[in-house]
Amino acid sequence: MESKLSRAIPAIVFGLLVASAAGSLLTYVLLTQHPAVEDRLVSNVTITIRTPGWTLNYTGVATSNNTVFGLLLESADRLDFEVRWLNYTLPEGVLVMSINGATNGGSGRFWQYWVDGVYGDRAADKKEIFDGDLVEWTFEVPQGGG
Amino acid sequence: MDVSHQRRMRALQLALGLVALGVLGKLALMQFANFETVFVASLLAGSLLGRWYTVAVPLAILLVLQPLYWTALHGGFALEAMAGISFFVCTGYLFVSLGGRLVKPRIVLRLGSVALLTTLSIPLTIAYDLWTDLGEWYFIARPAGISLFTVLQMQIPFTLIHLLSSLVFVPLFGSAFLLLKHHRLESPSTEPLRAAD
Numbered sequence: 544m545e546s547k548l549s550r551a552i553p554a555i556v557f558g559l560l561v562a563s564a565a566g567s568l569l570t571y572v573l574l575t576q577h578p579a580v581e582d583r584l585v586s587n588v589t590i591t592i593r594t595p596g597w598t599l600n601y602t603g604v605a606t607s608n609n610t611v612f613g614l615l616l617e618s619a620d621r622l623d624f625e626v627r628w629l630n631y632t633l634p635e636g637v638l639v640m641s642i643n644g645a646t647n648g649g650s651g652r653f654w655q656y657w658v659d660g661v662y663g664d665r666a667a668d669k670k671e672i673f674d675g676d677l678v679e680w681t682f683e684v685p686q687g688g689g
Numbered sequence: 690m691d692v693s694h695q696r697r698m699r700a701l702q703l704a705l706g707l708v709a710l711g712v713l714g715k716l717a718l719m720q721f722a723n724f725e726t727v728f729v730a731s732l733l734a735g736s737l738l739g740r741w742y743t744v745a746v747p748l749a750i751l752l753v754l755q756p757l758y759w760t761a762l763h764g765g766f767a768l769e770a771m772a773g774i775s776f777f778v779c780t781g782y783l784f785v786s787l788g789g790r791l792v793k794p795r796i797v798l799r800l801g802s803v804a805l806l807t808t809l810s811i812p813l814t815i816a817y818d819l820w821t822d823l824g825e826w827y828f829i830a831r832p833a834g835i836s837l838f839t840v841l842q843m844q845i846p847f848t849l850i851h852l853l854s855s856l857v858f859v860p861l862f863g864s865a866f867l868l869l870k871h872h873r874l875e876s877p878s879t880e881p882l883r884a885a886d
Contacts, residue, residue, distance in 0.1 A: 554800050561807060565856040572849050632720040634846050653829050662835055664843060681833070
């Protein structure tokens with residue numbers, strides 16, 4: 544007759560397998576998260592925020608807000624417009640939802656950022672900028688089958 | 690109340706429990722992208738309940754979540770603008786529940802069934818993410834000149850989190866709902882009464 548322990552072994556093995564797979568995934572995700580950007584002074588950076596209806600420019604500044612998101616918030620403060628965003632914990636980062644009243648999804652447009660013409664590959668608060676960088680926030684319109 | 694009506698009511702209660710799991714779990718885990726309970730609720734709807742619950746449970750969850758997600762929580766998202774992406778999300782979860790439905794005959798109160806659901810959740814998670822990525826690329830990234838390859842590349846960390854979510858929630862809630870189903874739908878009290886000798 545099987546003992547209770549021998550009947551429990553498959554459950555224990557399964558539990559250990561799932562736990563180790565989950566643990567490995569979690570470890571990998573945490574280790575590969577983009578690191579926080581250390582504050583550094585950058586100079587001559589420009590941010591352009593563009594929708595089909597209006598454009599905002601904040602040009603040639605020197606700042607210690609050396610991330611795309613930090614520069615956006617600084618320009619919002621200086622040019623007096625609102626930015627709304629979501630904070631995510633995993634993966635850690637912000638998602639910008641609205642700039643100056645233009646909100647993601649409105650008329651089918653969505654906010655995206657580019658640094659020196661290169662599409663942003665990470666959360667805006669994890670993207671470091673350097674001297675002379677041009678940051679563009681664009682409010683794109685889907686072409687819908689075009 | 691006859692036995693079949695009793696079974697139907699209990700199945701409905703289980704379905705409502707799955708809807709609650711999907712909605713409340715998603716809302717509670719909002720800060721964790723792709724760490725969610727809609728997937729496991731859809732999978733269990735197909736694999737444990739089957740029948741029209743396969744479609745009704747994921748759709749009910751999304752009917753609550755999608756408008757909530759895009760208006761009250763994300764403040765100002767235009768519902769009509771999200772219709773395209775919502776189509777991919779809805780059909781993606783329907784695909785997951787149908788995947789669960791395919792294995793329903795093999796799901797019994799055994800560890801092997803939980804293992805089967807957990808194993809099945811891995812390719813289903815990847816397939817779901819690929820499908821919704823296609824929607825995100827078509828409606829958001831493509832007009833900006835961003836390639837599908839770039840979108841898929843950027844999806845990788847999110848899919849890893851989604852896999853983690855499946856590995857945690859499928860065995861956890863799969864076991865719980867399997868036990869509930871066994872005790873609520875398959876217990877002796879739902880079997881026909883026998884006449885006394």
